[in-house]
Amino acid sequence: MRILHTADWHIGKIVNEFSMFEDQEIVLNALVDKVKELDVDILIMAGDLYDRAIPPKEAVSLANNIFNRLIKEAGVSVLTIAGNHDSNERLEYGSELLAGSQLYIEGTVKKDVRKVTIDNVNFYLLPFADHITIRQILEDETIKDLQDATRAQIESIKAEMDPDEVNILIAHGYIVNGVKESVEASDSERPLSIGTAEYVDVNLFDDFDYVALGHLHKAQKVKSQRVRYSGSPLKYSKSETRHKKQHVLLDINKDTFKVEMIEVKPERDMRVLKGTFEDLMQGESRDYIFFELEDKNYVMDAMNQLRRRYPYAMGLEYTAQKTRQEWIQNTKQEALGKRSLLDLFGDFYFEYKQEPLDDNQSEAIQKTWNQALKGEK
Ligand SMILES: [Mn+2]
Incomplete structure (x- = not known):
């Protein structure tokens, strides 16, 4: 079975006052083309379809168009779950009816985790919810954080799971290998919990043949090749400028396992440009740019002047000034x-x-x- 795993589309996202809509439209339509070209059977979208609980109308239209194209034109089955940015109930609208048309949307957490079997491969759909919601649904007072909640959900899956079959989990969360430094986070991911730990240990997932994760925007594996974040298809913050955005292409059977990265080519890249104002004014670009100015003194109206050559300039920072401010801070000490x-x-x-x-x-x-x-x- 050939699966394409993607996540964190965040349709409707605005980054530093720039709407990402056009970029998303281009990248997601290119994704459908890729799915057709690669003869994919299943598409997994592991949460954060939208950027907000009430997405703008253009965002809903785009999601609708992309799902239509994927199913009617590319002929794949689509499996998706709610991420922490999505509204669980709104995303689930029409879900039972849509399942008849190969669109499997799991928005809300249920007592029994939803299992979808396609061509003898089992998919378990675990939408995101906070631990208090999961505690209420499972009626399990021992659940004190997301780790406990996920453990309880996985145990209920494993009670019914046949290890001789291919079992794939789709989940949205902050999965780590022991310590949080084992994975790399970005600035555009909203915290999953306030007051309790948001991390879930990867060892809970040992019994699955593959775990398709959403939430962290950098494509990365967690401990093993079989537990992966596809990452977001676009860069959504300055902290992501060094990322290589990609989709995960997976060929999986009980005795075969192959992963390959499919590079995403955006219309506009997002990058950092360093230099003096004078140097930067010599160049031009239509990418999204975060400037790091090396000038020792402030330049009057720098951003507006730069925007004439870089219409998609997103931010500006004086790196020399920053050092000076840090120096002032440090010298306030007793030294x-x-x-x-x-x-x-x-x-x-x-x-x-x-x-x-x-x-x-x-x-x-x-x-x-x-x-x-x-x-x-
Ligand atoms: Mn998320």
């Missing part, structure tokens, strides 16, 4: 009192001008200071 005035002034001068005091300047300052101490004019 200040332990250094001579000349040393302190030397540090300040260096941070400001990015060059050290020369001998004449040092001498002049020392002399002025000495005179001040003596009260001379």
